[in-house]
Amino acid sequence: MRNTRIFTLLTLIAFLSFSFSANAQKFGYVNSTLILAEHPDIKSADSQLEAYQKQLISKGEQMVKDFESKYQSYMTQANGGTLSQVQMQQKETELATEQQQIQQYELEVQNNILKKREELYKPVLDKINSVLEALGKDGGYTMIFDSSAGGLLYASEAEDVTPQLRSKLGM
Numbered sequence: 001m002r003n004t005r006i007f008t009l010l011t012l013i014a015f016l017s018f019s020f021s022a023n024a025q026k027f028g029y030v031n032s033t034l035i036l037a038e039h040p041d042i043k044s045a046d047s048q049l050e051a052y053q054k055q056l057i058s059k060g061e062q063m064v065k066d067f068e069s070k071y072q073s074y075m076t077q078a079n080g081g082t083l084s085q086v087q088m089q090q091k092e093t094e095l096a097t098e099q100q101q102i103q104q105y106e107l108e109v110q111n112n113i114l115k116k117r118e119e120l121y122k123p124v125l126d127k128i129n130s131v132l133e134a135l136g137k138d139g140g141y142t143m144i145f146d147s148s149a150g151g152l153l154y155a156s157e158a159e160d161v162t163p164q165l166r167s168k169l170g171m
Contacts (some may be wrong), residue, residue: 065125
């Protein structure tokens, strides 16, 4: 009877260990920061974004120069006593309006740059995500983590799928 219990216990242990190994999950990780830094389409997008940003900033700088010139002219006239009180108030209102327009333009520039970045990056990120998804399915991975996001505390280098992702992206 004792042997039957031991045999039953051993059979149960063997069955459970087989069940756990059959349901073993496979995890991998990728360094997305490295992929993005090296991807040629991202480098191209960054170049386009930089040119677009310079164009917008150049226009803003010209607006500021014009404003400064008008302000200096106003100060010279105001200090020289060549403007009446009404004219001074009118010039100050014009300068305040122009200053608000410059501030509004700065906000537009920030928003436009963000939109342009999203527009340029979206096709590349979509491609990377689809390749990563296929890599996960083909490799039998349950999950693939991003080691550059800071949530990964330990990972065996054997589970790093960054080289495979690079390869499938043609990098």
